[in-house]
Amino acid sequence: MLAQTPPPRLGAAVARFVLASLVAVAVIVVGGFVLLRDAAEQEAERDTRERVVAIASLVETAGLQDGLLRGDPAALRRLDDLVLGKVLAGSIVRVKVWTRDGRILYSDEPALIGRRYTLGEDERELFETGGAEAELSDLGKPENRLERPEGKLLEAHTTIRTPNGTQVLFxxxxxxxxxSASAERLLGTMAPPLIGGVVVLLLLQVPLAWRMARRLQRGHQEREVLLASAVESSSRERGRIAADLHDGVVQDLAGVAFGLAPLAASARARGADEEAGVLDGATATLRQGVRDLRTLLVEIHPPNLSSAGLEVALSDLLSPLARAGVQTGLDLHGGVPVARQELVYRVAREAVRNAAAHADPATVTIAVRAGEGRVRLVVRDDGRGFAAGERERRAQEGHVGLSLLEGLVGRAGGRLAVTSVPGEGTTVELEVPQG
Ligand SMILES: Nc1ncnc2c1ncn2[C@@H]1O[C@H](COP(=O)(O)OP(=O)(O)OP(=O)(O)O)[C@@H](O)[C@H]1O
Ligand SMILES: [Mg+2]
Incomplete structure (x- = not known):
């Protein structure tokens, strides 16, 4: 399908610009929030790691006894007092002490004490490497089922030793x-100046965008005017050349032919047959020259286009085909502006000529529709068609009728499409703004 390029619309162009800017702002805000949240999460993990190390060393020195390893109630109580009194405050909601093989020696939740779970890889490694780990808790794990009601949690571990040197996981x-509250707080402080800044930038840019779109639009209009005047002046120039040829050379040659004919007759009457033959030949050549020149005149400046109109000119194109027994059809709807008539005529002429020269068709039709700001021409034949590479090959041999048309149509701001199916025929479609 063909499409024309409409002139850029000012409001739509600026609206698109504003919309794109708003989308960019939204991306910045959402992306900023995600980045801040990640940063806050990493910061929180670091903070939690530091806290677990500090609390663990407190527990190690003040609350951890060897009795805990055997489940001694006094040792448990002592640790419980320390945890309830000093550790469980603010955001820390649970404490667990594990043996290396996954048994819970102590928790502030008594139901967990004595239970056994499989420790994760990371936790087991801590027994070898030391240090601390922090991560988001997987509340789906069975050992965390009692923490589920607390919502999203960060867990942190480190290893400590009982007085006899046994390592346990704290x-x-x-x-x-x-x-997330701290990320939101950060965003809350940063977002208003950020968004405000972007909005001010946008407000400053809108008039600029407006001016730029207007300049583009004016450029487009100027180009249209230039094109129209270029087409007009070239057509005027061709008219002038045609008139000069017609009034000068064509008349002179016709006059000479007219003068030579009686000379041949009198030579023959005199019995100078050879001379008469030469004169007859010269007259015939001159007449042929005049005929050729007249044909050329019609090509350079089709007279019936301006005098009789496009419809007559188009049906003149078809009539030689009709005489040769090809079925022809012409269908014209709407008034084609004078500025476009010549282009439509030239495209139709090349298409019809090509059909006659290459296609051997049973039917050739021309359809023209003008309206809704554009002119559309479709020339169709049901001849032999051609394959994709054929045009290129022929173009290299100097057969450039269609290529020349493409340039002409492109300069007028239109589109030309030639589609052909071997064995089925060829369609030439022109679409051009009404101008
Ligand atoms: N209607 C058609 N049916 C079959 N073949 C076609 C048709 N139109 C064009 N062609 C093929 O495409 C080629 C290129 O066409 P184009 O009009 O560019 O050149 P041409 O007609 O061969 O020469 P020129 O137009 O320069 O006198 C033709 O040589 C022909 O092979
Ligand atoms: Mg051709």
Missing amino acids: EIYQRFGSV
Whole structure:
């Protein structure tokens, strides 16, 4: 399908610009929030790691006894007092002490004490490497089922030793709510100046965008005017050349032919047959020359286009085909502006000529529709058609009728499409703004 390029519309162009800017602002805000949240999460993990190390060393020195390893109630009580009194405050909601093989020695939740779960890879590694780990808790794990009601949690572990040197894993759980709250707080402070700045930028850019779109639009209009005047002046120039040829050379040659004919007759009467033959030949050549020149005149400046109109000119194109027994059809709807008539005529002429020269068709039709700001021409034949590469090959041999048309149509701001199916025929479609 063919499409024309409409002139750029000012309001639509600026609206598109504003919309794109708003989308960019939205991307910045959402992206900023995600980045801030990630940063806050990492910060919280670091913070939690530091806390677990500090609390673990407190527990190690003040609350951890060897009796805990055997489940001694006094040792449990002592640790419980320390945890309830000093550790479980603010955002820390749970404490667990694990043996290396996954048994819970102590928790502030008594139901967990003595239970056994499989420790994760990371936790087991801590027994070898030391240090601390922090991560978001997977509340789906069975060992975390009692923490589920607390919502999203960060867990952190490190290893400590009982007085006899046995390593145990110390674990705390911290509420995550404080993390997202701090990201929101950060965003809350940064977003208003950021968004405000972008909006001010946008407000400053809208008049600029408006001016630029207007300049583009004016450029487009100027181009149209230039094109129209170029077509007009070239057609005027061709008219002038045609008139000069017609009134000068054509008349002179016709006059000479007219003068030579009686000379041949009198030579023959005199019995100078050879001389008469030469004169007859010269007259015939001159007449042929005049005929050729007249044909050329019609090509350069089709007279019936301006005098009789496009419809007559188009049906003149078809009539030689009709005389040769081809079925022809012409269908013209709407008034084609004078400025476009010549282009329509030239495209139709090349298409019809091509059909006659290459296609051997049974039918050739021309359809022209003008309206809704554009002119459309379709020339169709049901001849032999041609394959994709054929045109290119012929163009290299100097057969450039269609290529020349493409340039002409492009300069007028239109589109030309030639579609052909071997064995089925060829369609030439022109679409051009009414101008
Ligand atoms: N209607 C058609 N049916 C079959 N073949 C066609 C048709 N129109 C064009 N062609 C093929 O495409 C080629 C290129 O066409 P184009 O009009 O560019 O050149 P041409 O007609 O061969 O020469 P020129 O137009 O320069 O006198 C033709 O040589 C022909 O092979
Ligand atoms: Mg051709």
